Every structure is written in structure tokens, then in C-alpha cells.
Amino acid sequence: MNMRFSMIAALFFSVFAMATSANATIFVFKGGGLNVTPLGGFVQDCGTVGVDYCTVPDHSNGFAYERDGVELTVRAYKDGTPTRLIQDITPDNSGLAAFSEQTARDDQTQFDAGESIEFDFGMNAVTVVDVEFNAGDDIDCSAAAAGMGTEGTCGRFMLEIFDINDMMILSTIIDITNIDMLPVLGTGARFLLTALDTGSGFVVAQLTIADVPIPGAIPLLITGLAGLGFASRKKKKA
Secondary structure, three states: OHHHHHHHHHHHHHHHHHHHOOEEEEEEOOOOOOOOOOOOOEEEOOOOOOOEEEEOOOHHHOEEEEEOOEEEEEEEEEOOEEEOEEEEOOOOOOEEEEOOOOOOOOOOOOOOOOEEEEEEOOOOOEEEEEEEEEOOOOOEHHHHHOOOOOOOOOOEEEEEEEOOOOOEEEEEEEEOOOOOEEEEEEEEOEEEEEEOOOOOOOEEEEEEEEEOOHHHHHHHHHHHHHHHHHHHHHHHHO
């Protein structure tokens, strides 16, 4: 009996370990380690400095990305209307944001009040962790807060998270004035970040997706337990 219990426990914990081991997928949008570029539908060198990509006139399509089998669509909005999305990759501290039409030099810190960026994973719910933010002038948010930049200090944004049925599951305000990276953004299928402070924008340099395949491990656990039950009945008959 003790041996059978030990076998069941060992199987359960081994499957649980497999199920809860996260397979991290990292989307790097900035320069110096850039690992994703838009799959199509963009113009290049649309900003003022270095290399960057922008959406074409139909901004509602945004940019499509794929990394490790994870598909992602990113869009930018101004007061709820699709606007130009820029992926600025030169110099290093850059990233994704809504392109500001008001300031010609503003191809790094694009988020003024009412400007948004959306990360859409379609019908796949994911957990977004390790989100890196940058400020303008190709510096970090903390450096901008210390007065080293001229394009804003990152500031506050509204985070809204939606499930696969597009129902809102979280709405909260986050202040990243002195934060370069958030340890976790949350779990959902669509993430909307809207700037709340005028003149204190930010870009999203990279984000990490932690895929925890717990449901896929459940059938394995059931099969293993059934196998142990069959072996036990066979032993009794013998």
C-alpha cells in the first residue's frame, strides 16, 4: 500500500513539475538584442533618428509578430482611434509606441495622455511578465526621472486586461516614473496600456510571455493513475 502511494505521489509531483514549468517567450522590440521585426505591412526609417518601422496608412492592422509559436498583434491608438505605431530600434534603449504627430523629434517617447498601445494574443490567454519600459532620449525610465532626459519621465498609465471573450478582467493605474521593468503585467488575451500624463510618455522595450501548460498535463496524470490502478487489479488476480 505504501509503495503504491509512493508511486502515485511521485507521478503526481513529476507531472505537476512538468505542468508548472514555464516556457518563457521573449519579444524584444528595442535595438541591441532585437529579436522580432514586423511580419509585413510597414515602412522603414519613418522617425527622425536611426532605424525604425512604422505602420502604413491603415494603422488599424498594427504590427504582427511571431516568436516561439506565440502570435502577437500590436496596435497604437490616440483617444481610441488607430494611429501610427512605431518600432524604434536605434539606438538601444527604444521600443514600441504610438508615434506622436505633435513633436517631430519625438520618435522615442510617443505616449502623451490619451495615447495607447495594445498587445493582442488573439484566442490565447497568456501571462505577461518582465515588461521593460524605456523613456525618450534613449534612456531608462529611472534615468529620465533623475533628470537625465528631456522627453518625459514615463509617468502613469491605465492597464486594462481582457480575456479571450474580450471581457475586461482587470483595470488599474500603474506609475512607472522610476521603474524600468515590471515583474508582471497579468494574465489575459489582450492588454491595453493608455498614458494618463501629458508629456511623460514611454516605449515598451520588451516583454516576456510565461506559458504554463497545466491543462495539457492533466490527461497525462489521469493516464498514469489509471495505469497504476490496472496494475494493482492485475496483481490481486494473480
